[in-house]
Amino acid sequence: xxxxxxxxxxxxxxxxxxxxxxxxxxxxxxxxxxxxxxxxxxxxxxxxxxxxxxxxxxxxxxxxxxxxxxxxxxxxxxxxxxxxxxxxxxxxxxxxxxxxxxxxxxxxxxxxxxxxxxxxxxxxxxxxxxxxxxxxxxxx
Numbered sequence: 001x002x003x004x005x006x007x008x009x010x011x012x013x014x015x016x017x018x019x020x021x022x023x024x025x026x027x028x029x030x031x032x033x034x035x036x037x038x039x040x041x042x043x044x045x046x047x048x049x050x051x052x053x054x055x056x057x058x059x060x061x062x063x064x065x066x067x068x069x070x071x072x073x074x075x076x077x078x079x080x081x082x083x084x085x086x087x088x089x090x091x092x093x094x095x096x097x098x099x100x101x102x103x104x105x106x107x108x109x110x111x112x113x114x115x116x117x118x119x120x121x122x123x124x125x126x127x128x129x130x131x132x133x134x135x136x137x138x139x140x
Contacts, residue, residue, distance in 0.1 A: 005031060021083070
């Protein structure tokens, strides 16, 4: 689990109201453990249960210590600052997808065959769109 995923999960544990944040989706988490924890938080919050690290660990099928490690050192933040964390999470997903696509082209490169960067270009375009939105929001 990388730092941005850990931070987002910790904030969701501490501030379940952030689950309603626009753009927060399970596919932003690239690690299976992160996805399980996210689903557990969602399920407990939807049920209206008051939850803690013990309940989350049971629901996610992980050790309590793993959940405690996630929340360690992370403090509550204003809701409007959560947007920055979601942007970082989205950027990380784009970067990982780009790397995967480049890895797929490696055998063709080694064999001297033509390369297809169509998917890479699509991912780069998504990154550019996100960056443009980011700059627009900063200037307004």
